[in-house]
Amino acid sequence: MGKVYLLIALTALGCLVFEKLTKRRLSMDQWDYTRDLLMLASMSLLSISVGSRSSSVIIGFGVIFAVAAMGERLYPSMLWPILKISLAVAFAFKGPQIHFITLGEDNLYYLSPNAAVAATAIWLLLCQAFMREVDEISGLSGHLMAITWVLLWGVSFFLGQDLKDAMWMSFAGILICLIFWSRIGHTYRRLGDPLVYFWSTLIAGTSLIGVSKGITFATILLPLSLFALPIMEASLGFVGKTFTDKGRWNVSLYERLVSMGIDHPQSVRLVSAFCMTLGVSVSLFQLISSPWGFRISLLVFVLGTMAFLIYIFKNAVREDQRRPALWGIFVDNVSMDYVLNKVIFWATQESDQSYMIVTPNALVAERSRYDAKLREAVKSADLSLPDGAGLIWAFKILGVKIQERITGIDFMKSLCQIAQHRDMPVFLLGGTPEVVEEASNRLAKDYPNLRIAGFHHGYFSQDEDEKICKMINESGAKILFVGLGVPKQELWIKSNLGRLKGIIAIGVGGSFDVISGRLKRAPEAWQKVGLEWLYRTIQEPWRLKRIIRLPIFMALVVLTRFGLYTRRID
Numbered sequence: 190m191g192k193v194y195l196l197i198a199l200t201a202l203g204c205l206v207f208e209k210l211t212k213r214r215l216s217m218d219q220w221d222y223t224r225d226l227l228m229l230a231s232m233s234l235l236s237i238s239v240g241s242r243s244s245s246v247i248i249g250f251g252v253i254f255a256v257a258a259m260g261e262r263l264y265p266s267m268l269w270p271i272l273k274i275s276l277a278v279a280f281a282f283k284g285p286q287i288h289f290i291t292l293g294e295d296n297l298y299y300l301s302p303n304a305a306v307a308a309t310a311i312w313l314l315l316c317q318a319f320m321r322e323v324d325e326i327s328g329l330s331g332h333l334m335a336i337t338w339v340l341l342w343g344v345s346f347f348l349g350q351d352l353k354d355a356m357w358m359s360f361a362g363i364l365i366c367l368i369f370w371s372r373i374g375h376t377y378r379r380l381g382d383p384l385v386y387f388w389s390t391l392i393a394g395t396s397l398i399g400v401s402k403g404i405t406f407a408t409i410l411l412p413l414s415l416f417a418l419p420i421m422e423a424s425l426g427f428v429g430k431t432f433t434d435k436g437r438w439n440v441s442l443y444e445r446l447v448s449m450g451i452d453h454p455q456s457v458r459l460v461s462a463f464c465m466t467l468g469v470s471v472s473l474f475q476l477i478s479s480p481w482g483f484r485i486s487l488l489v490f491v492l493g494t495m496a497f498l499i500y501i502f503k504n505a506v507r508e509d510q511r512r513p514a515l516w517g518i519f520v521d522n523v524s525m526d527y528v529l530n531k532v533i534f535w536a537t538q539e540s541d542q543s544y545m546i547v548t549p550n551a552l553v554a555e556r557s558r559y560d561a562k563l564r565e566a567v568k569s570a571d572l573s574l575p576d577g578a579g580l581i582w583a584f585k586i587l588g589v590k591i592q593e594r595i596t597g598i599d600f601m602k603s604l605c606q607i608a609q610h611r612d613m614p615v616f617l618l619g620g621t622p623e624v625v626e627e628a629s630n631r632l633a634k635d636y637p638n639l640r641i642a643g644f645h646h647g648y649f650s651q652d653e654d655e656k657i658c659k660m661i662n663e664s665g666a667k668i669l670f671v672g673l674g675v676p677k678q679e680l681w682i683k684s685n686l687g688r689l690k691g692i693i694a695i696g697v698g699g700s701f702d703v704i705s706g707r708l709k710r711a712p713e714a715w716q717k718v719g720l721e722w723l724y725r726t727i728q729e730p731w732r733l734k735r736i737i738r739l740p741i742f743m744a745l746v747v748l749t750r751f752g753l754y755t756r757r758i759d
Contacts, residue, residue, distance in 0.1 A: 193239045201364040244354040246284040247394030254386035281309035285397040316393035328376035332461035338362035340468045376454040449505035452524035466493030513589040517557030517564035520575040536613045536667040543689040545570045548597040550577025555742040566679040578719030583746040597697040614642035619672030620701040622646040627705035642666035658688035669694040672701040
């Protein structure tokens with residue numbers, strides 16, 4: 190077995206070297222495609238070199254399922270599900286089978302040949318279906334897959350049985366996950382159907398030859414059925430309403446975590462940790478004889494659950510601080526990671542529903558006191574992100590700790606970085622004709638795979654709104670950056686959101702001016718001390734007439750703190 194491990198390690202090393210050599214020579218999409226092929230090829234070659242017939246059948250069917258998933262994506266048809274069921278039955282005939290069911294210690298129920306084929310095919314289809322569902326949450330499927338490989342290898346190794354195929358496949362799975370972690374475990378990327386079907390087939394098959402179905406069930410199927418499948422029912426769209434107090438929802442664990450103010454990467458890791466706790470408990474129960482096996486596994490489960498709950502208690506945002514209000518507006522007290530993942534979810538839905546995101550600062554909050562139209566526009570937004578340092582300071586004075594300042598330009602750039610890998614076309618609206626065109630060119634240069642669906646300047650009349658909305662809809666854009674300035678951009682989005690089809694409209698203020706190069710952004714040192722507004726005013730002195738209202742804002746915040754001015758304006 191030592192030679193087998195050495196060959197696997199050398200294969201993994203070759204993959205690592207190849208990955209590093211190709212990273213700078215290929216675009217991101219080409220690099221990902223190359224890595225996906227390399228993963229499939231590596232496991233296939235290893236099965237030929239060190240595997241038995243069983244492991245070769247498992248990996249061979251994994252490749253076939255991956256090709257079928259690719260074909261389904263390119264050429265949708267009602268026949269693909271029938272083909273997959275047929276492939277699962279063929280796998281059950283040719284590969285390892287479920288011959289018996291354990292009903293307790295030394296109490297086995299043996300299946301008839303036909304029942305064994307049916308049980309094996311169902312097991313494979315369940316693994317594929319559940320892993321495909323959980324892949325809807327970026328990064329979660331990769332984390333759970335890595336945990337499952339580690340547990341499968343551990344049980345196969347410590348059981349002391351002749352489980353050569355299970356051991357080498359699990360070990361290879363662990364190394365490949367480590368080497369390609371930037372692809373498999375990236376918290377903002379999905380595996381995609383081809384890889385989901387490939388890896389879920391390998392996991393299902395390995396659990397059969399390794400007598401470890403209980404681990405796969407505990408680590409993947411049980412947690413996914415409890416925590417992932419409800420995502421398809423309630424959907425992450427519900428999270429946009431988690432800050433309200435009305436309604437009861439059937440939510441997943443992931444959704445519950447993000448609704449408590451825990452960002453997306455942390456939520457993915459927490460769900461993975463909880464699934465790992467279940468898997469480790471089952472592994473110990475399987476490895477250690479009774480009665481200590483049950484006692485130790487129960488202890489591990491209890492301790493893991495306690496640690497899980499303690500972490501949530503310490504990091505969750507209090508109910509009254511999730512969507513704090515100041516005068517006429519509110520902000521969502523969430524992280525950049527949370528917002529990005531939410532936009533990803535919205536953009537991938539096959540629906541005509543559109544969403545509105547605003548980025549208010551201190552001056553917007555101050556103006557909302559007397560500008561009813563602006564106030565209603567901000568309050569109607571699906572997300573309101575705290576842009577200005579002054580707004581963060583105000584909430585701090587009022588006893589609310591804001592997780593993170595999310596500026597319009599930082600949000601725009603981060604979203605473009607993700608959109609280029611998610612095939613989410615963007616449209617730019619606002620600025621002068623020269624500025625918006627140059628901003629579009631700069632974005633195309635900075636993000637080579639970003640699809641710019643179109644752009645239009647901001648000098649148009651209200652009579653042209655319908656024509657512009659039609660242009661945006663026909664462009665195929667999923668994300669609309671609106672840089673018309675406050676309050677025009679908020680009012681325009683609110684009044685035209687119903688005309689947009691499946692668009693996420695985001696107010697980004699003067700971001701086009703900075704991206705185009707017409708203006709320089711404040712150095713990082715200025716940003717850290719909250720003087721970005723001053724740097725901008727030096728470049729555009731006409732902003733002084735706005736800035737002189739900042740002392741009024743600060744005075745009103747202090748008065749509000751001591752109860753001398755109302756905090757809410759209806």
